[in-house]
Amino acid sequence: MDFAYSAKTQDLQARLQRFMDDHVYPAEKTCAEQLQANTEAGRRWTPLPVIEDLKKKARVAGLWNLFLPVDTAEASGYEGAGLTNQEYAPLAEIMGRVTWASEVFNCSAPDTGNMETIARYGSEAIKDRWLKPLLDGEIRSAFAMTEPEVASSDATNIATRIERQGEHYVINGHKWWISGASDPRCKVFITMGKTDPEAPKHSQQSMIIVPADTPGIRIVRPLSVFGYDDAPHGHAEMYFENVKVPAGNILLGEGRGFEIAQGRLGPGRIHHCMRLIGMAERALELMCRRALSRTAFGKTVAQQTVTQERIAEARCRIDMARLLTLKAAWMMDVAGNKVARTEIAMIKVVAPNMALQVIDWAMQVHGAGGVSEDFPLAYAFAGARTLRYADGPDEVHRNAIAKWELGKYGTYGRESGVPITRGS
Known part of the structure; x- marks a missing residue:
């Protein structure tokens, strides 16, 4: 490497x-x-x-x-x-x-x-209609997967129905935490739902393109994170009520939603984790500058041993998270997402938790100002905390990491008796 x-x-x-x-x-x-x-x-x-x-x-x-x-x-x-x-x-x-x-x-x-x-x-028609304006920044989009009625950390639970009716699909479902749905620039949704509830578990879900102006889409409310609504982008609760779109809007075909998700989420997790590292770097910079400029009990906050310990630990954690993320990115490039799945899961656990701790230490050095709007730390903390859920919660990734690790030494999680290997 x-x-x-x-x-x-x-x-x-x-x-x-x-x-x-x-x-x-x-x-x-x-x-x-x-x-x-x-x-x-x-x-x-x-x-x-x-x-x-x-x-x-x-x-x-x-x-x-x-x-x-x-x-x-x-x-x-x-x-x-x-x-x-x-x-x-x-x-x-x-x-x-x-x-x-x-x-x-x-x-x-x-x-x-x-x-x-x-x-x-x-399809070429879908690319012509939606891709160019997105690449040109003329419009924005949303990804509609998470639902309030089911534990969406297990994506096989997604209950929204996508039913074929002649030359169309009709979509009915209740979604929330749909980032960007409230943004007036949002013109298209990629929506995940079940096309065949009787199919094998990982072949029930599909993804379909839904124009945002299609009748039957109803935005209920923007949701807030620790009081932040993230306007004008935001995160919405919404319904699809008899939303009818052409059959050609299905991506790849029925039952291939999980296949698409695996191709979509790998790079996105790299992006999220590296942004978190940048967020943590800025928090550490603000922490150092503040510690050098404030005096308490006869010496600067930077001279306090507890502050020095936290600064040192923050530097170690940030660099470790960066190296692990770069390793995951490198493995994706040379061997593909499937081979890099353990590393991708690890960074998704490590980076948000690292960022939260570093930001928390920076907030502490800033005193009451750290939780105010006068500094970017409180908003950064809220954003980092949500990323312990986005693209799969910590618990799901930890369970997967443990299963793959145990698979090196036995047959845990594989009824066939074939040991689980990194590339399997």
């Missing part, structure tokens, strides 16, 4: 860092002010002009669709950065230092995963 960044990545890192320094960090205050102004004017769910302006600058600077890998670019017919997972990872880290920065470069979830899904699994 060689984790040295390629010349192409190093160039993009430098350009991206300059853009963050010159444009993104200075815009944080303006972003908050514009959101507050929209709220007071009753337009909270309205795109913020400062972010839309930054998108134009990012395109001009050649920092657009950086996530787009070679195979997806070829499938979409659209030129992206053409980076591998390992090459893109350090860029995701830089963007992760500001919670909304990824959107500036058209590299934010769930759009990145949806664009890759449509490019890889959509």
